[in-house]
Amino acid sequence: MATRLSVNINKIATLRNARGGNLPNVLQAAVDCEHFGAQGITVHPRPDERHIRYADVRALKPLLLTEFNIEGNPVDSFISLALEVCPHQVTLVPDAHNAITSNTGWNIKKHERFLRDTIAVLKAKNIRTSLFVDANADMVRRAADTGADRVELYTEPYAAQYIFHREKAIADFIRAAQAAQAVQLGVNAGHDLNLDNLAYFRRCIPSLLEVSIGHALISDALYFGLESTIHLYLKQLR
């Protein structure tokens, strides 16, 4: 099964926002990522718009030729934006308002009703839905009960442990991916994936449909350039 690379362009927006102008041009960068081989573009608009802005998300939609994935905490403004833009996929993430980045998956037991209602609204617009979850087989099974199409496995714990003991690091993720397959949920993954740990993750989880990668990929691009970096990441997924 092929695994798609979706490039998270939030970091490019962060760089642009540092000066208040339009350098680098976020929209052009997204189009270029696709041109260089990315099979999707991910954005994570936060209510304070400190990275990608809501206006960027609206402007991106007609420009993109690949899969558009909007991820974020389903607060009212986020859901309104998603329904207006109608991307291919919306990934629901329980990130706290003041968190630097997403740092946990959903507690679906606690939020099941809210998630089920939210997913129903998105699915009525034919938007594929994915839930950001920890590598926990029980949580994955619960995700299926919400009506979600996919789960995105939160890979920060994998990345943190990979450097010490990769077999141990991947074990829960293999179990979670198997649980997802058993309940017919697709599997995406993201967070702290990089050129060192990506190929092993992909090899151990053959059902992996998509990875969304931002921080490491954009950092690598400082050294290798965006085009070569995307090629390097695509090579890890082959």
Ligand code: PXP
């Ligand atoms: N998936 C989700 C839900 C995220 O919040 C992020 C970070 O914004 C990523 C994937 C990508 O993580 P990274 O920037 O570490 O590649």
